[in-house]
Amino acid sequence: MSQQDTIRIAIVDDHPMVREGLRAFLQLSSDIDIVAEVGTGAEAVELAESEAIDVMLMDLVMPGKYDGVAAIRSIAESHPDIHIIALTSYQEKDRMVGAIQAGAISYLQKDVSPEDLLTAIRQAAVGRTVLDPAALDALRSLQNESGSSGTPVHHARNTSSAGRQEALTQREQDVLEALAQGMSNKEIAAELGIAEKTVKVHISHILGKLGVYDRTQALLAASRRGLIQLQ
Structure with missing residues (x-):
C-alpha cells in the first residue's frame, strides 16, 4: 500500500456496467483510489506494467489472448506485490482452483455483499486471503484428492x-x-x-x-x- 494508506485499485471486467457499478460503490470509500479500469486480461497485464496498483479485481471470463486465470498468472509472476482478487460469477471447481493456483489472493462471487467486498479488498491490501465458501470447499476437495491419490x-x-x-x-x-x-x-x-x-x-x-x-x-x-x- 502507499504511504498515505490509500489502496490503489484496478478493475478488470469486460462488462462496462459491472465496472461502472464497482467504481461507483468503491469511490464512496475514502481509503480507496481507483487508478484504472480495463476490459480484457491483456490490458490488465499491460496495466500492471504501467501503474502502481495494490489490489486488482479480476473477472475470469474475458475475450482475447488472456482469460482471467492467464492474466492472474502473468501478473503474479511479474508483480507479486499486486494482490489480485478473482471476482466472478462462476463456481466451477477447476476455475476456482485454477485462479488461486495462478496467484489470486482471494476468490469471491460477484453477488458478494458490498461490506464483504470492502473487507476482502482491505485484507488483500495487507496480504490476507478471503475465500468464498465454495472456493474453500474446492480447495479442501483438491487437498483430499491429492492426499488420496498422491x-x-x-x-x-x-x-x-x-x-x-x-x-x-x-x-x-x-x-x-x-x-x-x-x-x-x-x-x-x-x-x-x-x-x-x-x-x-x-x-x-x-x-x-x-x-x-x-x-x-x-x-x-x-x-x-x-x-x-x-x-
Whole structure:
C-alpha cells in the first residue's frame, strides 16, 4: 500500500456496467483510489506494467489472448506485490482452483455483499486471503484428492527445491501456521517476537521451498504436503 494508506485499485471486467457499478460503490470509500479500469486480461497485464496498483479485481471470463486465470498468472509472476482478487460469477471447481493456483489472493462471487467486498479488498491490501465458501470447499476437495491419490498438482513456479520438497525450519513452520491464521506480517512479528523484516525473509524462504509465488499458493501447497490443515 502507499504511504498515505490509500489502496490503489484496478478493475478488470469486460462488462462496462459491472465496472461502472464497482467504481461507483468503491469511490464512496475514502481509503480507496481507483487508478484504472480495463476490459480484457491483456490490458490488465499491460496495466500492471504501467501503474502502481495494490489490489486488482479480476473477472475470469474475458475475450482475447488472456482469460482471467492467464492474466492472474502473468501478473503474479511479474508483480507479486499486486494482490489480485478473482471476482466472478462462476463456481466451477477447476476455475476456482485454477485462479488461486495462478496467484489470486482471494476468490469471491460477484453477488458478494458490498461490506464483504470492502473487507476482502482491505485484507488483500495487507496480504490476507478471503475465500468464498465454495472456493474453500474446492480447495479442501483438491487437498483430499491429492492426499488420496498422491497425484502431484502443478504449481505456478517449478523450482528444484520444490521438487525435492525441502523441509521447512521450525521458525518457517511457525510463520506458515501464522499465515494460515490470516495474520499480517506485522501481526506475525508481534506474535513470534521477531522483526517484521525477518518475517518477510522467512516468507520468502517458505515460498521458495514450496515452489510458489504468494501466500495463497503457499497455503494450498502446504496443505497438500500436510504441513497445515485448511480450516
